[in-house]
Amino acid sequence: MAEIxxxxxxxxxxxxxxxxxxxxxxxVWFELRRFGFGHAGYVRAVDDVSFELKAGQAIAxxxxxxxxxxxxxKTILGLNTPIKGDIIFDGMKLSELDRKGMMEYxxxxxxxxxxxxxxxxxxxxxxxxxxxxxxxxxxxDPKERNERIRQVMEEVRLSPVDDFIEKxxxxxxxxxxxxxxxxxxxxxxxxxxxxDEPVSMLDASVRVEILKLLxxxxxxxxxAVIYITHDLSTVRYFSERIFVxxxxxxxxxxxxxxxxxxxxxxYTEALLTATSEPDxxxxxxxxEVPPGxxxxxxxxxxxxxxxxxxxxxxxxxxxxxxxPEFEPVPNHLTLCWLHxxx
Amino acid sequence: xxxxxxxxxxxxxxxxxxxxxxxxxxAVDGVNFQLNRNEAVVxxxxxxxxxxxxxKALLRxxxxxVAEYSGEVYLGGEELMGLTDEEYRKQIxxxxxxxxxxxxxxxxxxxxxxxxxxxxxxxxxxGIKKEEALAQARDMFSRVGxxxxxxxxxxxxxxxxxxxxxxxxxxxxxxPDLVVLDEPTSALDVLTQANIFNLLKRIKKEFEVxxxxxxxxxxxxxxxxxRVAVMYAGQIVEVGDAESFFSAPLHPYAQKLMASVPRLRGxxxxxxxxxxxxxxxxxxxxxxxxxxxxxxxxxxxxxPPVFDMGNRRIVKCWLYEGN
Numbered sequence: 001m002a003e004i005x006x007x008x009x010x011x012x013x014x015x016x017x018x019x020x021x022x023x024x025x026x027x028v029w030f031e032l033r034r035f036g037f038g039h040a041g042y043v044r045a046v047d048d049v050s051f052e053l054k055a056g057q058a059i060a061x062x063x064x065x066x067x068x069x070x071x072x073x074k075t076i077l078g079l080n081t082p083i084k085g086d087i088i089f090d091g092m093k094l095s096e097l098d099r100k101g102m103m104e105y106x107x108x109x110x111x112x113x114x115x116x117x118x119x120x121x122x123x124x125x126x127x128x129x130x131x132x133x134x135x136x137x138x139x140x141d142p143k144e145r146n147e148r149i150r151q152v153m154e155e156v157r158l159s160p161v162d163d164f165i166e167k168x169x170x171x172x173x174x175x176x177x178x179x180x181x182x183x184x185x186x187x188x189x190x191x192x193x194x195x196d197e198p199v200s201m202l203d204a205s206v207r208v209e210i211l212k213l214l215x216x217x218x219x220x221x222x223x224a225v226i227y228i229t230h231d232l233s234t235v236r237y238f239s240e241r242i243f244v245x246x247x248x249x250x251x252x253x254x255x256x257x258x259x260x261x262x263x264x265x266x267y268t269e270a271l272l273t274a275t276s277e278p279d280x281x282x283x284x285x286x287x288e289v290p291p292g293x294x295x296x297x298x299x300x301x302x303x304x305x306x307x308x309x310x311x312x313x314x315x316x317x318x319x320x321x322x323x324p325e326f327e328p329v330p331n332h333l334t335l336c337w338l339h340x341x342x
Numbered sequence: 343x344x345x346x347x348x349x350x351x352x353x354x355x356x357x358x359x360x361x362x363x364x365x366x367x368x369a370v371d372g373v374n375f376q377l378n379r380n381e382a383v384v385x386x387x388x389x390x391x392x393x394x395x396x397x398k399a400l401l402r403x404x405x406x407x408v409a410e411y412s413g414e415v416y417l418g419g420e421e422l423m424g425l426t427d428e429e430y431r432k433q434i435x436x437x438x439x440x441x442x443x444x445x446x447x448x449x450x451x452x453x454x455x456x457x458x459x460x461x462x463x464x465x466x467x468x469g470i471k472k473e474e475a476l477a478q479a480r481d482m483f484s485r486v487g488x489x490x491x492x493x494x495x496x497x498x499x500x501x502x503x504x505x506x507x508x509x510x511x512x513x514x515x516x517x518p519d520l521v522v523l524d525e526p527t528s529a530l531d532v533l534t535q536a537n538i539f540n541l542l543k544r545i546k547k548e549f550e551v552x553x554x555x556x557x558x559x560x561x562x563x564x565x566x567x568x569r570v571a572v573m574y575a576g577q578i579v580e581v582g583d584a585e586s587f588f589s590a591p592l593h594p595y596a597q598k599l600m601a602s603v604p605r606l607r608g609x610x611x612x613x614x615x616x617x618x619x620x621x622x623x624x625x626x627x628x629x630x631x632x633x634x635x636x637x638x639x640x641x642x643x644x645x646p647p648v649f650d651m652g653n654r655r656i657v658k659c660w661l662y663e664g665n
Contacts, residue, residue: 065502
């Protein structure tokens with residue numbers, strides 16, 4: 001009894017906010033081994049990341065390849081095990097789930113992959129692709145399954161349904177394939193959708209269609225969405241907050257307009273400068289972006305992990321000490337020493 | 343058109359068709375455009391519009407199932423289509439015209455040191471010795487911002503951005519007049535992408551080279567474009583200078599495409615194009631965009647000719663008849 005009470009008390013630090021998803025001081029480190037055994041260090045893919053997400057909220061995680069955004073997403077989906085920290089989703093604590101609990105946990109989170117063609121099994125028809133999650137999660141009545149499949153296909157506008165339901169993925173265009181992926185993510189009526197670069201493989205004209213579809217689904221189902229992308233220009237079309245990730249850490253967090261108009265972290269500034277808009281004047285200027293590449297996640301630099309590229313480095317501070325989270329503007333957080341006096 | 347002495351490349355009615363089991367794929371179907379020296383033209387198009395085939399047709403890198411390869415291509419006044427494959431290889435490809443292939447990061451040979459790969463074209467085409475070629479490769483490496491230590495590395499030891507720089511170095515070592523860049527940055531991160539475009543701008547000035555940039559990314563294409571050509575279903579439907587194109591495209595397809603580009607700031611509603619492009623095997627007889635066009639009228643059942651709008655601006659759309 002005392003144990004349960006103690007556990008409950010412990011849980012309270014997490015469950016006082018009514019958030020749907022709580023990520024608490026998450027560390028996802030992958031162990032490197034020498035010759036298959038013997039410890040040789042860690043890849044610090046996600047290094048102390050915390051945030052909360054309420055039902056119906058959409059956030060965007062923005063960063064370059066290798067910044068840890070996919071590792072973060074996979075951990076939320078329960079595919080990676082964190083070495084420290086925890087995730088609480090809809091009252092379930094990820095670290096304490098057994099097999100059955102894990103099934104329930106996963107059934108409440110939908111996943112939209114980046115490459116729709118790679119994400120769909122080529123030998124399964126659209127019907128069987130959408131049927132499978134229902135069967136696994138114990139919807140026994142074929143009639144009910146059929147109804148649900150048709151309903152979700154209408155929702156992602158794969159209609160008329162009969163034209164698509166017996167087709168195989170290769171018979172569909174890229175945009176239609178991505179709709180199937182979204183339908184599959186939606187079919188168990190999840191509370192959270194994790195979308196990993198859902199439009200980066202699509203053509204410009206189709207991209208907007210899919211973004212709008214996701215936005216409509218989010219609103220009509222009051223879905224929480226984690227939208228992972230490297231493209232800052234698409235985020236404002238459907239998320240409220242942006243998390244900018246760099247080398248395993250969230251460098252800056254704020255609502256979209258704040259990030260776009262008042263970036264606080266030099267890395268965010270660089271990202272904004274580097275993002276092009278179609279304008280003929282671009283061809284006449286050189287962009288001021290820092291050279292170099294993100295650091296190794298095995299041996300991250302001491303201090304701020306952006307300092308080797310940062311044009312605003314404070315010598316003797318940024319290169320030595322890890323910046324804590326500063327909040328120079330209410331609800332606008334950044335890991336940057338420049339704002340230490342704010 | 344070819345009499346303009348600053349003109350570098352003139353392409354007339356270029357066709358490249360492939361045989362496939364379902365029929366003839368008309369990937370490049372009567373393409374016309376012209377490019378001046380030290381100018382960069384962007385060929386914009388969505389996947390499957392034939393833009394990579396256009397690059398292959400220009401460099402004569404053809405697969406075996408070619409059904410038709412015809413038209414006229416003038417490079418600096420010299421007709422290229424009449425050359426035999428051997429003449430083309432010796433005189434044109436990688437001598438006067440080179441290419442940075444799509445996904446250049448995977449286009450490097452994994453078992454050769456990158457320095458050797460950059461030196462190789464000079465040894466083959468200029469006939470110089472390996473030591474000298476390597477010295478020039480070293481020089482070229484420094485110009486594209488790769489440390490000379492990397493000469494002796496293999497492709498897998500380099501990051502994506504570095505491999506892209508090596509591929510650019512490889513395309514420049516023989517000092518060609520024209521470099522075709524096929525989606526040079528689409529696999530790269532935003533900051534790396536911006537750095538590569540800075541490099542390309544510098545190279546264009548320094549080497550006085552012309553670029554054909556093939557891409558689907560409208561926003562980043564403006565980083566390099568002097569002129570823009572829009573490709574749809576195997577044909578070029580609009581060509582114009584970057585200034586006029588990005589401020590006011592003419593062809594309804596180009597207008598729709600511009601309206602689909604997400605912007606960092608500003609509040610305009612994004613649009614998308616309903617439907618999908620026609621199959622290159624079974625093309626409609628009239629305007630190829632008509633089925634998706636919001637401004638379609640009776641005349642669109644006939645194939646529109648190319649209308650000259652003046653100021654080197656052309657558009658293939660009936661709306662501009664008589665202008």
